[in-house]
Amino acid sequence: MQSPVLRVARPTNDLRKLADFYTRGLGFEVLARFENHEGFDGIVLGRRECPWHIEFTHQHGVMVERAPTTEHLLVLYLPEHHEWLAAVERIQALGVLSCAPENPYWDRLGKTFEDPDGYRIVLQNAAWGQKSMRSE
Template sequence: MRVARACRDVDALGAQYTEGLGFEVLSSWRDHESFDGVILGHPHGPYHLEFIRDHQAPPAPAPHEEQLLVFYLHEEADWQRRCDTMLAAGFEVVHNTNPFWERNGRTFMDREGGRVVLNRGPWTR
């Protein structure tokens, strides 16, 4: 699976997610048919994140606060370590209006308003 999102600054956002979530840059391009992009993930992982900028479109708006990337971290120590790296990467902790996410994890906002939830515990479904 790949989740793609328009953004204003591919390089800055790619660096923030690489540092904060421990991803690697799997691919990137500049001015390919007027698009810049970066694909992040783990080389053998089942999902990727893609940030893309269209030079001919107006700047991308900030995502809605309910557009969330959610990651489940089973171990408390891993969760806390990842929360610390998110802060070090420049993510900001923000309130989540959904009580489930507020109670079970921590919500972070990236430099362009995108939100990431780090859930404390396994996905049980």
């Protein structure tokens, strides 16, 4: 039986800026692109070995607002400290500064950044799992 694949889709006004942020800053790969598909352009980003990806779309003639709150988060659990540190350094090399999270929990083992649309990305230096969620 094949495992489900998770796709998170979100609109944007600037596919190029988001692609740059997520590929150069977070090390994601471009998995697919499309142009003028029934009025939408888009890019699918992720990691080929992972059962998830993020799709960003731009609908022709439509402008979208920035993130509605600072609690709209994408959390990446990076348990290996050297991988976490490399991710933090890649984002900072783009000139992106960390910001204080709304929920102080994310500051304990992580750093929070904003993508070009104002959505927040938490790089969490921990492994995710039910045990870790109970003890947190």
